[in-house]
Amino acid sequence: MVEAAVSYQGVTFRYHEAGAAALQDFTATVPKGRLTAVIGHTGSGKSTLMQLTDGLLTPTAGQLEVLGQVITPRTKNKALHQLHRQVGFVFQFPEHQLFAETVLADVMFGPLNLGQTPAQAKQAAHQALVQLGVGEALWQRSPFELSGGQQRRVAIAGVLAMRPQLLILDEPTAGVDPDGQRELLALVERLKGQGLTILLITHQMEQVAQLADTVLVLAHGQLQFSGQPRALFAQPEFLTTQQLALPAAVAFAKQLQTAGISQFNQLPLTLDELAHALARQLKGDHHEQ
């Protein structure tokens, strides 16, 4: 059993006292050093869950423990300030938070808020920008002159420069062109490889299949599924009731199976896995993975 980075214990959250619960008695854990995908439709409570995780909201009932800090309905905002510093939250369309005169100054904003000296902040910003592949030629430019994809990467760099222990990504690839998406996903994979705990909100099942170690499925503020992606995609009926699609590779493999063309011991999750499985079947055992 891996250590938990976040554990939700019966968390309920209401935006209005009398209103419907955005989250209802939510209990789950997020393993440390792994990537957990959070999926569910608009209004399922994903964003609320993430804001609770960053301490931007406090629960109406129940409690959660994030990186060792316990948050209860009575936790004061002041106490949560420390948490904002340890959790990196990349909001949806993070380029909307850019404000500084230069790219570099914007990325330094977070580290400076942490109390780092300008020199340290600069160092952290440099590293983050290089990590995101933002060329040095752009560092002194205004962030508003950049293209949409570049703005997105600068904004993500602004969060990574704070060197968070837990990273929340809310649909990082929404509205990005396919090349940009691939680059961002490669970055997520690299960060995961460095042992960072990541929470990824996504609507794309391919991303879940490719990247996630664990999946949480939410609907109407309640947890519907918690487990490995392979286990999730092995239940097509459940996915249909949740109005979620299968990743392309899984769907294709399923069709091959029902048509009686191929049989899989274990359903392939990604196109690579599918290709290998098919190659193995066609060539016998000589194919090397």
Next chain:
Amino acid sequence: MNNKVLFGMYLPGNSLMHRLDPRLKLVGCFWFVILVFFARTWWTNLLLIGALGLVIWLSQVKFSKYWAGIRPLMWIILFTAVIQALFSSGGQVYWHWGWLAVTSAGVAQAGFLVLRFFLIITSSTVVTVTTTPLQLADALEALMKPLKYLRVPVSQLAMMVSIALRFVPTIMDEVGLIMNAQRARGMDFSSGSLFTRAKRLVPVMIPLFVAAFKRAEELAVAMEARGYDPNQARTKFRQLHWQRHDTWGTVVWGLLTVALVALRFVK
């Protein structure tokens, strides 16, 4: 958001006041304010309080909500009243220090002043609480129609007002979102001196303005793409219909005026 009532926030409902024609409410409110300045005796003010009480009762919104709307303005009102009491003369002198004096006339005037503020603010709150901003914009457009003959672009102004009102909640949401994003980047909005707090608004205001300009641009393009021509005569989706209760409302307000004039002059 529901727990704080702001001055001029619409509260949904289906009371008589909610259903009243917005044009009548606007003109009625304006007329009421004129009457307030017309009333100079306790009796006439009492009559106006009675009328206001009636409208508040008809609006079926709790008085505590109205009170919550006035409270933030209370300090300004009290300050003005104190100035009024100190600087007006006449009647019995209660207390004086140099040329500052509190006199019976001054106190009475200060009392009327507080009452006037209260009547004006509350009556306009009744209108905004029972009328959606879009209805108000429609009413404003209808009432400004005569200005068309003076070549005032009335329908364009009305369009601007309704677009502005339409985007208030959107921009409020955006403020919340950007503040959260900057808080997540370690920004602390809740401590420090007034000056440092004001400085902290920069990372919120700049993205907000950028987004607002972008949105305005997009909206303009979208409107043009759908064939919006500012100089064209426009038909309306929301039509204002004068109904019987509107006539009755006018009658009641007419009676109020007559009663006030009678109280003022007959005695």
